[in-house]
Amino acid sequence: MINVKQVHKSFGDLQVLKGIDLEVGKGEIVSIVGPSGAGKTTLLMIMGTLEKANSGKVMIDNNDLSKLSEKKLADFRNKNIGFVFQFHQLLPEFTALENVMIPALIGNMKQGAAEKKAKKLLAMMGLSERMEHKPAELSGGEKQRVAVARALINDPVVVFADEPSGSLDTDNKAELHSLFFELRSQLNQTFIIVTHDEQLASITDRTIHMMDGRIVEKISD
Known part of the structure; x- marks a missing residue:
């Protein structure tokens, strides 16, 4: 369903991704782990169309993202990709309900x-009971669940999550992690999750280890 082939990415002289190959199937929950600077978030942003690779190819549902114009890419992102970030990125002036509705309204x-x-x-x-509350009136765990709902509103083929439980306490982390698997069970939703959370990585279907811009077999302690 997602196919990454020989993706390279540099920022100036800094080579961040050095030939990434990765395949993810429909309904998989995959974690990407590794030390800071390994290239995890950059890879996630490229797969999520928020960054462009210098070379290589990303295919999602048989769509070659490199061949789409900016307008078509934005439309594809809105209809097919959901995002959950560490700090939820909810718009503070809108209620939980309105925040969730926004991507759907953008998609007409x-x-x-x-x-x-x-x-x-x-x-x-x-x-x-919390739909009419604004983000400032919600707990951290509630904000992240609103963010997950927002990510799902357009029935995306994949949800990309960047440290989704990084700002949560232990109980809320456990709830969020369980939620991903419930959504896979109910919706056959695909998740690709960048995380430093060992507990989350340990329960995903597959863990991708990265180091120095490459996928490696396993990172030694």
Whole structure:
């Protein structure tokens, strides 16, 4: 479903990715781990179309992302890719419900349909009573569940998560990790997760180890 072939990326003279090959199947939950500076987030951003590789190819659902114009790439991202970031990136002036609806409205879903779907997703996240609250009125765990609902609103083929539990306490981490697997069970959702959380990495279907811009067999302690 996702196929990365010989992806290289440099920032000036700094070579960050040095020929990455990776395949991820539909419904897989894959973690990417490694020390800071290994290239994990850069790889995630390239697969998520937020960065461009210097060379190589990324295919998602048989779409060669390098062949899409900026406008088509933005449209593809909106319809096919969900994101969950460490600090949730919710818009503070909007309610939880409105935050979840925004990607659907950008994708030209009608307001009524977007609201209905957003409410269903927030209910699935256990947030039925928190829909009209703004981010400042939500706990850290609630904010991340809103972010997950937002990532799912357009039925993406894949959700990319960058340190999604990095700012959460132990209980909220466990809840978020369980949520990923519940969503895979209910929606056959694919997740690719960059994490330093060993507990999360240990329960994913597969762990990709990175070091110095390459995928390695396993990072020694």
